[in-house]
Amino acid sequence: MGTCRNYLHVDSYKGPAVFFDLDQLQTGDEVLIYGQGSILxxxxxxVVAYPTKKAPINQIFGSSDSPSLNLITCTGLYNREAETHQERLVVYTELVAQKDA
Known part of the structure; x- marks a missing residue:
């Protein structure tokens, strides 16, 4: 099996972006994906925040034994000198249902 991953922004100079509220997800919440005639x-x-340079890359981006979707974005304080946030927020999920749309 593989792991699907997506890295999107939490915010920009224009304001909140698509993953702005990602940190609100909690264990047990559902993430629905609509596409190609089905709903996953x-x-x-x-939900874990890792220091940017200490994020476990193999765990986040490696393969898994079951279908999963790992969502990742920036979090924590913004470091202007490095032009990035100090942490990476990762939401680990597993597929629990699939049905026709």
Whole structure:
């Protein structure tokens, strides 16, 4: 099985972006993906903020034994010198249901 990953922005100089509220997800919440005639339901298993340079890349981007969707974005304080946030927020999910749209 593989892991689907998406890295989108939390904000920009224009304001909040698509993942602005990602940190509001909690264990047990559902993430629904609509597309290609079906609806995939993923359950949040864990939400973790890692220091940018200490994020476990293999765990986040590696393969998994079951279908999963890992969502990742920036979080924490913005470091203007480095032009990035100090942490990466990762929402780990697993597929729990699939049905025709």
């Amino acid at each position: 339901t993923f359950e949040v298993k864990e």
